[in-house]
Amino acid sequence: MQPLIDNARTFGQRPEEFAKLAEGQSPQVLFITCSDSRVVPALITGARPGELFELRTAGNIVPPHSSQHPTSEAATIEYAVEVLGVRDIVVCGHSHCGAVGALVRGDDLTAVPAVRDWLAHAAPRPAGAAEDPEVAEGVQCHALTQVLRLRSYPCVERQTAEGTLALHAWYYEVHTGAVRTHRPETDTFEAL
Numbered sequence: 001m002q003p004l005i006d007n008a009r010t011f012g013q014r015p016e017e018f019a020k021l022a023e024g025q026s027p028q029v030l031f032i033t034c035s036d037s038r039v040v041p042a043l044i045t046g047a048r049p050g051e052l053f054e055l056r057t058a059g060n061i062v063p064p065h066s067s068q069h070p071t072s073e074a075a076t077i078e079y080a081v082e083v084l085g086v087r088d089i090v091v092c093g094h095s096h097c098g099a100v101g102a103l104v105r106g107d108d109l110t111a112v113p114a115v116r117d118w119l120a121h122a123a124p125r126p127a128g129a130a131e132d133p134e135v136a137e138g139v140q141c142h143a144l145t146q147v148l149r150l151r152s153y154p155c156v157e158r159q160t161a162e163g164t165l166a167l168h169a170w171y172y173e174v175h176t177g178a179v180r181t182h183r184p185e186t187d188t189f190e191a192l
Helices: 002-011 015-023 041-045 072-083 098-105 113-122 136-150 154-162
Strands: 029-034 052-057 088-094 166-172 179-183 188-191
Touching: 029 041, 029 072, 041 052, 052 072, 072 088, 072 154, 088 136, 098 113, 098 136, 136 166, 136 179, 154 166
Parallel strands: 029 052, 029 088, 088 166
Antiparallel strands: 166 179, 179 188
């Protein structure tokens, strides 16, 4: 913790670098990814403060849209699309994902009921080899499922139909730093 505290102390000693951020934000991309500490959207993309609007959830899950029971995730998506006017949404899964791995393997999650109940939103269960530590196939399948889930959000459905919003599925390899994107024309994940 001490190195983090030390950096936080010196971070605020450069106010001139951050003054412009007080004027507002206008990110062009909503980046939905896992809460995993090894996945750092700004590091992966090279984004500076104000350039990415981030949504991080366990397993980069986009819960089903519900107007009767709104979620924090739904509010973030709606705000990004309707208020900030993002033009792209990236759902970025990653190798070695504990959440997707648990789903692929069918792990017993009774000891962590909140995790178990949250992961139930991932349905259907991702395909993939249970013995694969990277869970690459499962993560890629899962990211595509979350992109499809996004399409059920009214604001996303409308904006994609109008051609003002594009959806992307990415796969990040934590062990190499490589990023792959889903190519619908070949239904494969290929290097960016």
